[in-house]
Amino acid sequence: MKIIIVGCGKVGGTLAKQLCSEGHDITVLDKDSNKLRAMSSGYDVLALEGDASSYNDLKEAGVETADILIAVTDSDEKNLLCCLIGRKTGNLKAIARVRNPVYNSEVEFFRKGFGLAMVINPEMAAAAEIARVFRFPSAINIETFAKGRIELLTFHLPEKSKLVGKPLTYIHSRLHTDVLVVMVRRGDEVTIPSGDFVLQAGDILSVVTGQGQAQEFFGKIGIETNRVHxxxxxxxxxxxxxxxxxxxxxxxxxxxxxxxxxxxxxxxxxxxxxxxxxxxxxxxxxxxxxxxxxxxxxxxxxxxxxxxxxxxxxxxxxxxxxxxxxxxxxxxxxxxxxxxxxxxxxxNPKEITADYILQFVRAMQASVGSEMENLYKLPDSNAEAMEFHIGEKCRACDVPLLKLRLKKNILIAKIFRGGHLFTPSGSDYMQVGDTVVLVALQKHKITNLDDILES
The missing domain is CATH 3.40.50.720 (NAD(P)-binding Rossmann-like Domain)
Incomplete structure (x- = not known):
């Protein structure tokens, strides 16, 4: 897709780096020539010097033919005006970073009145992230999928835990809980583990659970889950x-x-x-x-x-x-x-902002048949968790998972079907109408469900 990023700060740079690596056609616009030189020397982007609120500068950047316009300058007003110009000039999706609390009550107006696809407040997003952690203090990070029905939690494994020295099969065979470990970080090494993987104290684990199951799981493995008061x-x-x-x-x-x-x-x-x-x-x-x-x-x-x-x-x-x-x-x-x-x-509020925007872009890029609805980067790792809703039949549908030729380091974690959530076994399969959560290494660059298969 053709994407214009206006503003070359931390957020703009993170977006340019990631979106370039995924093969998008990126143009960056900023008033600071030094930032532009650094950007163009580091990434495969078209760097243009100009003003976010200038129609002529945006036109030169290609706003008339762009698919997405992302305005992340340090001025809320310029970001909004930039997106308004983009919406009036081209047929694109516009995303604005807006930080002033005064505008919070007006976000819905910006979306509908200005036709913006997304308005993101970095500080509000960071606060929401912190609040989630304080509500469940045993976790380093918590994300949700499938409208809150599926939870992804990342936590340190303490020495006292019952899981230390045990293979992952122990979770199902002895603890009788439907929780799946989808990622283990040990030192600098990140693994999407199989059932015989043996856990050690100090490992950082990411697990996928159904809504409300995490507290019971943490209790069974000997980790306190008391919320802070x-x-x-x-x-x-x-x-x-x-x-x-x-x-x-x-x-x-x-x-x-x-x-x-x-x-x-x-x-x-x-x-x-x-x-x-x-x-x-x-x-x-x-x-x-x-x-x-x-x-x-x-x-x-x-x-x-x-x-x-x-x-x-x-x-x-x-x-x-x-x-x-x-x-x-x-x-x-x-x-x-x-x-x-x-x-x-x-x-990091700026990283959270970039992640939210990347989620939107990846979901927009995905094919209509296998639409990506959410994407999260697992903390301190090169792995991602993705949520797909299968709208139309694809190559990965109606084939037992055991027979699918999956790329290495890809794990189908959960399937939500007809009101029922389950962890799939090798004999299960994906079908039209399912919501699927999977985990994969970033190097696979998955944008639709068929990307999980060997070509």
Whole structure:
């Protein structure tokens, strides 16, 4: 597809890199010539210098014939105007990044009135991700498929778990639970495992379960699943505002530490049920005074990665309650080093934004017969989980899975059919009308269901 990306920041760069690797025709537009040079030297893109709100610049970028226009500049207004020009000029799908909370109540108008395919707020998306983790603190990350009927959870396997030293067949033969391990990360190695794969303490597992089954599964394998009742947040930005609203609505007590007095007063008005503390979160004495040793959930959401990391490590070190950590990191890119620091769940609003947009593009690209409805990158891995709805018969349909010539490292995890969810065996098959969740390595570049088969 022909895709125009307006804005060459972190989100735009991530999108350009991934979409180029998937064979799309990419044009990037930005006012910063240095960013454009870096983009064009690193990726196979057409880089044009221009303004997001200029009709002539967008026309030069090919807006009249493009399939998708993605506006991710640092200006909400320019993003919206850019998409409006695109919709009026061409027959394309338009996606806008909009961050200002003032516009939240108007998102539906932007979609319908401007004809936008997607309006995404990075801070709101990040807050939703963090809230999911605090609701189920044993997990590093939680995603849902099939309108919430299927859950994908990623977690660390502790030494005390019953699964340590056991093959995956133990889950079904001894625990009698319909949970499927779809990915194991051990050190730097990522595996889509078979039944004889033996688990070790410290492994990072991704499992697929039916709605509501995860808590029972975690109990059977010896992992506590108690939800948090109180959360301390350092930093009073937009992510904090959205997160606090969500947590308070769930009955979770929220304490916010913010060093700007004026922002504290704003938050007091916006979040009357939250406890707002004026102070600096990097002050150890203040954190101890405010009860960091006893909190069940802690997240550092300042604008400085280094401070967020140090506060997270401090919370982990002094905690008396096995605190659930969520750490916001937006710029530091030493993934292996960060993973070794035991900072809990890592959240990057810009990466979440890029992932949401990539999900949309991949779903749009998929064939009508086997439509991809969701795509998620599994945390810290080169594997993806995908949801397909089979609208028309394809080569992979009506053939027992055992007889399908699947590419290596592809796993059919769940099938939802006629109100019934099941983990398929080799004798089961996919058919028209099914919703299918599968896991595969990114290198396969799957965009429709037939891509899982050897050619």
């Amino acid at each position: 109180n959360v301390m947040i350092v930093g009073g930005g937009k992510v904090t505002y959205y997160l606090s609203k969500s947590l308070i609505a769930d009955g979770i007590n929220v304490k916010i530490i913010e060093r700007d007095r004026e922002r504290c007063e704003e938050l007091s008005d916006l979040l009357p049920r939250a406890e707002i503390i004026h102070g600096d979160g990097i002050d150890e004495d203040l954190l101890l005074e405010e009860g960091i040793e006893e909190v069940e959930g802690f997240t550092a959401l300042t604008g400085l990665d280094e401070q967020n990391i140090m506060m997270g490590l401090f919370a982990k070190n002094v905690s008396k309650s096995n605190v659930k950590l969520v750490t916001k990191i937006t710029k530091i890119s030493f993934d292996n080093v960060i993973a070794g620091l035991n900072l809990g769940s890592i959240v």
